[in-house]
Amino acid sequence: MENKADVxxxxxxxxxxxxxxxxxxxxxxxxxxxxxxxxxxxLAVNYxxxxxxxxxxxxxxxxxxxxxxxxxxxxxxxxxxxxAGRKKMQSEARQWEQTTAILARFLEPAKERS
Amino acid sequence: MRLLRAWLIxxxxxxxxxxxxxxxxxxxxxxxxxxxEDNIRAGMSxxxxxxAAILKFGGVEAAKESYRDRRSVPFLEILGQDLRYAxxxxxxxxxxxxxxxxxxxxxxxxxxxxxxxxxxxxxxxxPYPQPDRLVEITETNPLKRWTHNVVxxxxxxxxxRMNTVFRDIxxxxxxxxKRASIFDFFLTGSGDPQRLRSILVTGNLFDVLGAAPLTGRxxxxxxxxxxxxxxxxxxxxxxxxxxxxxxHVIGRKLLLSGKTYDVVGVMPRDFxxxxxxxxxxxxxxxxPAFFVQMRRPHMLNVIGRLKPSxxxxxxxxQMSAIARRLEQTYPATxxxxxxxxDGFHTALTTESRPALLMLLAxxxxxxLIVCSNVANLQLGRAAAREREMGIRRALGAGRFRLVRQLxxxxxxxxxxxxxxxxxxAMAARAALLRLAPxxxxxxxxxxxxxxxxxxxxxxxxxxxxxxxxxxxIAASRPDTLRDRSESDSHRHRVVRDLLVIxxxxxxxxxxxxxxxxxxSLILLDRVDPGFRPENAIGFHLRFPQTRYPDDDHxxxxxxxxxxxxxAMPHVHAAGATSSLPFQGQIYTGDAxxxxxxxxxxxxxxxxLITPEYFHAVGTPLLGGRSFNEFDTAKSxxxxxxNEALARTYFHGADPIGRRIRFGRPSDHDPWTTIVGVVADxxxxxxxxxxxxxxxxxxxxxxxxxxxxxxxxxxxxxVLAVEARxxxxxxxxxxxxxxxxxxxDLLHDAASDQRFRTTLLTGFAGIALFLAxxxxxxxxxxxVAQRTKEIGVRIALGAGLPRLFGMVLRDGLRPxxxxxxxxxxxxxxxxxxxxxxxxGLVPADPVxxxxxxxxLSVAAACACAIPAVKAIRVDPVVSLREQ
Numbered sequence: 004m005e006n007k008a009d010v011x012x013x014x015x016x017x018x019x020x021x022x023x024x025x026x027x028x029x030x031x032x033x034x035x036x037x038x039x040x041x042x043x044x045x046l047a048v049n050y051x052x053x054x055x056x057x058x059x060x061x062x063x064x065x066x067x068x069x070x071x072x073x074x075x076x077x078x079x080x081x082x083x084x085x086x087a088g089r090k091k092m093q094s095e096a097r098q099w100e101q102t103t104a105i106l107a108r109f110l111e112p113a114k115e116r117s
Numbered sequence: 118m119r120l121l122r123a124w125l126i127x128x129x130x131x132x133x134x135x136x137x138x139x140x141x142x143x144x145x146x147x148x149x150x151x152x153x154e155d156n157i158r159a160g161m162s163x164x165x166x167x168x169a170a171i172l173k174f175g176g177v178e179a180a181k182e183s184y185r186d187r188r189s190v191p192f193l194e195i196l197g198q199d200l201r202y203a204x205x206x207x208x209x210x211x212x213x214x215x216x217x218x219x220x221x222x223x224x225x226x227x228x229x230x231x232x233x234x235x236x237x238x239x240x241x242x243x244p245y246p247q248p249d250r251l252v253e254i255t256e257t258n259p260l261k262r263w264t265h266n267v268v269x270x271x272x273x274x275x276x277x278r279m280n281t282v283f284r285d286i287x288x289x290x291x292x293x294x295k296r297a298s299i300f301d302f303f304l305t306g307s308g309d310p311q312r313l314r315s316i317l318v319t320g321n322l323f324d325v326l327g328a329a330p331l332t333g334r335x336x337x338x339x340x341x342x343x344x345x346x347x348x349x350x351x352x353x354x355x356x357x358x359x360x361x362x363x364x365h366v367i368g369r370k371l372l373l374s375g376k377t378y379d380v381v382g383v384m385p386r387d388f389x390x391x392x393x394x395x396x397x398x399x400x401x402x403x404x405p406a407f408f409v410q411m412r413r414p415h416m417l418n419v420i421g422r423l424k425p426s427x428x429x430x431x432x433x434x435q436m437s438a439i440a441r442r443l444e445q446t447y448p449a450t451x452x453x454x455x456x457x458x459d460g461f462h463t464a465l466t467t468e469s470r471p472a473l474l475m476l477l478a479x480x481x482x483x484x485l486i487v488c489s490n491v492a493n494l495q496l497g498r499a500a501a502r503e504r505e506m507g508i509r510r511a512l513g514a515g516r517f518r519l520v521r522q523l524x525x526x527x528x529x530x531x532x533x534x535x536x537x538x539x540x541x542a543m544a545a546r547a548a549l550l551r552l553a554p555x556x557x558x559x560x561x562x563x564x565x566x567x568x569x570x571x572x573x574x575x576x577x578x579x580x581x582x583x584x585x586x587x588x589x590i591a592a593s594r595p596d597t598l599r600d601r602s603e604s605d606s607h608r609h610r611v612v613r614d615l616l617v618i619x620x621x622x623x624x625x626x627x628x629x630x631x632x633x634x635x636x637s638l639i640l641l642d643r644v645d646p647g648f649r650p651e652n653a654i655g656f657h658l659r660f661p662q663t664r665y666p667d668d669d670h671x672x673x674x675x676x677x678x679x680x681x682x683x684a685m686p687h688v689h690a691a692g693a694t695s696s697l698p699f700q701g702q703i704y705t706g707d708a709x710x711x712x713x714x715x716x717x718x719x720x721x722x723x724x725l726i727t728p729e730y731f732h733a734v735g736t737p738l739l740g741g742r743s744f745n746e747f748d749t750a751k752s753x754x755x756x757x758x759n760e761a762l763a764r765t766y767f768h769g770a771d772p773i774g775r776r777i778r779f780g781r782p783s784d785h786d787p788w789t790t791i792v793g794v795v796a797d798x799x800x801x802x803x804x805x806x807x808x809x810x811x812x813x814x815x816x817x818x819x820x821x822x823x824x825x826x827x828x829x830x831x832x833x834x835v836l837a838v839e840a841r842x843x844x845x846x847x848x849x850x851x852x853x854x855x856x857x858x859x860x861d862l863l864h865d866a867a868s869d870q871r872f873r874t875t876l877l878t879g880f881a882g883i884a885l886f887l888a889x890x891x892x893x894x895x896x897x898x899x900v901a902q903r904t905k906e907i908g909v910r911i912a913l914g915a916g917l918p919r920l921f922g923m924v925l926r927d928g929l930r931p932x933x934x935x936x937x938x939x940x941x942x943x944x945x946x947x948x949x950x951x952x953x954x955x956g957l958v959p960a961d962p963v964x965x966x967x968x969x970x971x972l973s974v975a976a977a978c979a980c981a982i983p984a985v986k987a988i989r990v991d992p993v994v995s996l997r998e999q
Contacts, residue, residue, distance in 0.1 A: 031144065032151040049175030050148070054141075055183040062123040062187075075154060079147045080140075 015048075015056050017099070020065060020092035023084040028071075030079035031057060057082060065091050130189030131197075141184060145177065195518075199525035206526060213498060214530065217491050221534025221580065223883060224487030226541030229573040231480040233542060234549075235473055236568055237561040243462055244387050246327040247422075251461035252432065254286065254419040260453050261705075261720035265464075268419045270403075271412035272443060272454070276419075279439050282432040286421035287322035289391075290401065291315060293701040296391045296465070296559055301854050302399070304359070306372040310852050313355070313373070315397045322398075323350075325422045326390060333367040333382030336400055346402030349378040353386040355396040373399075375661055375850075391418075391465070392559020412450040420461060433458045449783065469558055472873045475950050479630065479880045482623045484576065486884050488584040489620045490891050495527070495588035496613050497898050506592055519593035520586075527585025528578070535577025539570065555865075556872040587612070613895045618935040620891045624884035625939025625972060626946050631881035632964040633947055633954055634874040640956035641867060647798030647807070648698065649735030650859035654833050655697050656840060657855040659822040664848070668819040674848070675815060675823055679727055681843040687831040692730030693815070697824045698800055699866040700855075708811070710766040711776040711788070721762075722800070722810040723779060725820055730812075731757075731795055733826040734859070741773040741793035744814040754789040754817055760797045762809030777811060789813070802866050804955045826859070833858040873953070885975055888935075893979040896928035900983040907987050908995030917988045924987045928980035936972055940965060 015038075022037045023029060029037070034057075035050040060066045065088030071081045084092070130137065149170050156166030174180070185191075207214040242248045255265035256272065268288070277286045291300030300317065303310040323335035331353065339345050349371060351360070360366045371378045378399070389395075423432055436456045444451045459467075506519060546563055549556065557563055591609065658678075660671050675693055682691035696702055708721040728744040731737075739760065748755055756777055763772040772791045780786040797807040815823075829836045837856050844851050900907070910920060947959040957964070 030147070030151065032148045036155075049180075050152075050173050051175035051177060051180030052183070054144070054180055055187045058184055058187050059123070062126045063119040064122055065119075073151060075151075077147060077150055077154070078143075079151060080144045 012056060012059075015052070016060055016065075017092065017095050018042075019053070019056060019060060019082075020084060020088055021096070023066060023082060024089065024092055028081045028083040030071075030073060030081050032079070034082065060088070064088075124190075127188065127190050128193075131193060134189075137188060141181065141188075145181070149174070195521070196525065199522045200529065202522060203526040203529045207529065210498070213494060217494055217530050218533045218537065220487050220490050220887065221531060222537035222541055223887075224484045225531075225535050225538030225573065225576055225580065226545070227480045227538075227880065227883070228484050228576055229538055229542035229569060230545040230549075231477050232572045233546060233563060233565055233569045234557065235477055236566070236572075237563045238469055238473060238558055239466055240568070241561075241566075243465075243560065244389060248462060249460065250423045250425070251326070252283075252421050252423055252429065253459050253461050253464040254421055254436065255457045255459075256415065257455040257457050258453050258719075260716070263720075265457055265459075267415045268417045269412050269415045269450070270408045270417055271410060272451070273417055273419055274408040275443055276436065276439060276456075279442075280432075280435060282424060282427045282435050283421040284424050285321050285325050286419060287319045287325040288401070288417040288419045289316050289318040289322055290417055291317050292391060292418060295468075295701070298392065298395050299702070302373045302397065303852055304371060304373055305375070305850075310850075311359070312852070312854065313396045314394045315399055316391070316395050317399050317401045319401055322390075322420075325420060327422070328384065328388055328390070330382040331385040332364075333380070335382050336398075340400045341403070342400075343402050343404050346400035347376065347378045348381045348400060349373070350382040350384060350398040351380060352384055352396050352398075353388065356383045373397075375663055387562075389560055389562070393562070394559060412447060429458060429460065449781070465558060465560055469869075471950070471952055472869070475630075475953065476873060476876055476880075478946075479627055479877055482627055483880050483884050484580075485583075486620050486623050486887050488580055489616045489623075490887050490894075491530070492584035492587055493613055493616045493620075493891050493894055495584065496591065496609055496616075497894060499588055499592040500609060502592060510593075516593050520589045523589035523592055524581060524585050527581035527589065531577050531581045531585075535573055535580070538577070539565075539573045542569070542573070553868075553872050555868055610895075610899065613898075614931045617888075617891050617895055617931040618938060620888040621932050621935025621972070621976075622939035622942055624881070624888040625936055625968060626943045627877070627881040627884045628971060629940070629943035629965060629968045630947055630950065631874070631878040632968050633950070633957060633959065633961060634870075634877055636957055636961065636964055637953070637955040638867070638870055638874050641803050641870065644799070644803040646698070646803060646863060647736055647796055648859075649828075650863050652830060652833065653734065653826055653828040653859045654836050654840070655824055655826050655855070655857060655859055655862065656837070656853045657822065657824050658844070658851055658853060660851070662821065664850075665821060671821050671823075672815055672819050675727065675819075678825070678844055678847055679729070681847060682825065682827055682840060683729075685829075685839050685843060687829040687836070687839075688827060689830060690729055690733040690828045691825065692733035693727045693823045693825045694730050694734075695725040695820050695823060697826070697859075697862065698734075698798060699802065699862040700824075701801070703800070706779060707781045709778045709782055710762075711778070713766050717782055718809075721779075722808055724810065724812050725815045725818055725823075726812050727815055730826065733828050734798075735828070736798045737796045739794045739796055740771065741791070743793050743795075744812075744816075748814045749816050754787055755792045755814070756789045757793040757795060757812045758791055759795050759807065759810045761807045762811060763794055765809050779811075779813075803863070824855075833860075870953075870955075885971070889975040889979040892928060892932055892976055893982060895931075896924070896980055897983040897986070899927065900924060900987045903987075904990055904995045907990045908992040911988075911990060912992035912996065921984050921988050924984040925977075925980050928983065929976055932972070932976040932980075936969065939972075940968070943968070 018038050018041070019034055022034050022041070026033070026037060031053055032050070035048060035053045039046060039048060057066070057068075061068055061082070065085060066082045067085050068080050068082050070078065073079045149167075152170040152173065153163075153166045156169050157163065161169060171177075243251070245251065254268065254276070256268050257263050257265065270288075273286070273288050280286070291298055293299050298314040298316055300315050302313045302315045304313050305311075318336070320336040320338040320341040323330075328335070330350065333350075335350055336348065340348055351366070356362060356366060360369075363369075366380055366383065369380045371380060384398075423429070433456075436458060440451075440454060440456045444454060509519060510516075543565055546565060550563060591612070660674055665671050665674060679691050679693060682688060695704055704723055705720045706723050707717060707719050708723070709717040726744070728746070728748075731743050741757070743757060744755065758772055758777075763769070766772075767775065772794055775791050776788040777791065778786055778788050799805070800807060800810070825840070827836055827840055840856070841853055844853055907920065911917075943965070944960055951959050
């Protein structure tokens with residue numbers, strides 16, 4: 004059986020920002036769907052947990068919201084990345100890469116020896 | 118920055134909740150719509166699609182709650198909810214709310230008022246720059262039993278010259294031992310002479326204080342001395358009342374008691390030295406030789422400002438060394454003359470400190486009683502609210518949430534009580550200033566300033582913690598929703614009884630303390646003053662040197678005035694003396710009593726009187742004679758003494774015929790023969806032992822100021838008016854001052870004791886009332902709970918008296934426990950107020966017995982009402998009740 008890991012608020016926020024960057028403006032359901040897909044189903048996200056996270060990002064000014072119409076003519080609230088959000092996403096992504104790189108060095112030598 | 122933005126938006130989320138709630142619902146609806154659509158497209162049926170979407174979403178309500186928590190500030194929202202709920206609850210229970218708020222207002226208000234007094238007297242720094250550098254210097258002398266005496270001018274001058282620890286030292290004169298101004302100058306020139314309270318100061322006094330004038334200037338060093346002293350500095354109050362705040366008052370000339378003075382300065386509004394009553398500051402105006410030569414008469418109050426780096430102990434050491442050098446240089450006058458240094462603020466407050474601290478402690482106990490009472494009230498309601506709490510718990514409220522809401526309720530009550538209490542404190546201040554202004558020392562200004570308000574706020578916020586937490590925790594205890602047929606929670610009863618025990622104990626301590634003070638006052642009142650104060654008045658006259666240049670003029674004037682007074686209708690006797698009793702001004706001198714062993718007396722009270730003085734003031738002559746018209750300047754010197762002197766020096770033998778020599782042995786004054794003995798009359802206070810005293814006739818030694826005593830059989834007010842007339846007829850420019858019935862002198866002497874006794878009795882009364890209320894509350898509640906049981910008892914034939922007794926005993930049990938605890942506590946606590954008592958030990962059995970009686974009566978009354986209710990229970994009605 005595949006492992007379904009819990010998602011931290013911070014990483015969830017980063018995933019939201021990244022999703023909005025690659026997909027452009029999207030509504031809450033769409034973002035949740037896309038995150039699940041991108042993680043290759045390794046993440047089990049209750050869709051409901053997304054909304055408080057979206058609110059937080061909006062309050063901090065990284066995304067903005069507006070009511071619009073979906074492809075199927077349904078009314079929905081769309082979220083869009085702001086300039087500050089783009090910058091934040093880039094800096095957060097950089098930090099994650101650095102962290103992973105450092106950890107990789109720690110884990111690798113042990114592997115080599117064995 | 119982002120955080121700040123987020124928080125600001127969250128605060129905004131406190132408003133327009135409905136709109137945002139609608140938007141959230143819309144968003145979630147649209148989410149489900151989109152998901153269900155997708156599911157249907159993937160092939161599920163409508164029902165499956167919906168179910169899958171709901172499952173995938175997770176808990177909708179939980180998500181909404183999370184969202185709402187982030188949308189606004191939950192803390193504030195909950196607070197808002199709790200406040201609204203608390204207001205609703207209190208409005209539905211106006212009786213409880215009124216009693217709780219009133220009780221708290223009383224307790225918090227009393228504390229705030231008491232704190233405002235303590236703030237004014239003990240805490241607030243004096244209104245001068247760096248007031249902690251100011252030091253009062255007094256003289257001590259074990260030979261004369263002086264512990265902090267006024268200073269001889271020559272000593273002052275030497276201290277000033279020889280010290281290196283003070284920036285400067287200044288001196289002032291004209292105040293009594295309470296630092297109230299006793300020097301009156303009369304502003305003449307426009308209508309009736311206006312009496313002005315003044316003090317005489319050295320030119321550098323304002324410099325030492327560091328006080329700058331509002332306008333004009335203060336004195337210079339040179340102006341201490343005669344020839345330069347016709348300058349005056351006005352107080353702000355005088356400037357406003359007498360000169361209507363005239364901006365050109367500087368340079369105006371004033372006619373003060375016959376001399377012309379120039380106004381050179383006005384002090385600012387908040388300047389006060391040494392007391393609020395001083396209206397005008399005048400230079401000492403003495404000859405320079407005064408300061409160098411006068412080493413025997415002591416009359417100056419001295420205040421100094423320490424140099425910045427010098428400590429009080431260092432200064433004490435150096436001044437003591439200086440005093441010792443002076444002792445060696447001037448053995449005739451300075452033997453054993455030491456110095457004493459006290460911080461100025463400390464010196465001003467030593468007398469009032471013990472009583473103030475006692476009252477503060479008492480009022481704190483009162484607050485504890487108040488909080489106990491309110492806690493008891495809340496516990497009483499807790500049982501009634503069990504159902505409400507049960508429902509809320511069942512709906513998912515956590516314990517903390519319930520406690521929080523109950524505490525908010527308590528805080529609302531406390532805030533209302535605190536605000537009302539602040540108003541009470543303001544009213545108390547106004548009342549105090551009007552009814553007992555002398556109770557506050559002269560330098561202190563009673564104000565509700567920001568510290569007092571802060572204190573009020575502090576106890577208002579702490580009170581709910583005291584009386585609210587217990588009941589809140591008790592009320593939110595996890596319990597099932599059950600039928601309330603037997604809800605007299607045993608636990609609650611125990612706690613409520615404990616609270617009653619505490620209340621009773623604390624109030625017993627207060628009642629015992631008040632009882633001790635009241636008994637002290639009664640014992641004080643019973644003391645025989647040694648003279649008869651009823652139907653007599655006294656007044657003071659000063660003969661200005663310009664019109665009465667020497668002793669003979671003064672003597673003639675005094676005798677003439679006395680004759681006129683005696684000739685008035687309704688007057689029985691008229692006499693004069695240099696010191697009236699209880700006035701705080703005493704004349705003492707050296708004396709040698711013939712035949713006494715040991716060193717000569719250095720501090721014998723010695724006053725000057727006219728022959729009829731003893732008759733006028735009502736002090737009986739025990740042997741020999743008083744002075745008569747044959748005692749003149751040329752006849753042999755005679756003296757009259759009091760019993761104390763006879764006892765001290767002649768040990769009961771007849772003093773008549775024995776001799777005293779006034780002055781030091783080296784002065785070789787003539788011997789004076791004792792011709793009469795009078796009974797002991799109290800001199801400084803009813804609680805102070807009578808000192809040996811001797812009197813000389815004014816014809817043999819005179820003074821230019823004198824006090825008259827007039828005894829009549831009519832209204833003392835009438836006597837006063839007629840006396841003024843008589844004196845005016847003699848010399849229209851003489852002004853009578855300090856005109857008062859002798860009973861006032863007696864009354865004022867005990868005013869401090871009376872004030873603190875009244876206050877403490879008030880607190881004790883309130884405390885007892887609240888404790889009785891608490892006893893009543895618990896018992897009434899218990900009886901109401903036990904109605905069915907009582908009904909059964911009555912139905913089964915229980916005798917009503919026996920039932921009454923049972924209920925009464927039930928109510929009195931905690932009272933008895935509390936009384937025992939309280940008496941023990943009182944025994945411990947009252948030991949601390951020993952110094953405030955007169956004629957009693959703190960463990961006075963009569964007072965304690967009285968306390969027990971009062972408590973019993975109060976408790977019995979409190980318990981009687983519920984007991985009466987109990988025996989009036991109709992068993993038919995109560996048994997039918999479910």
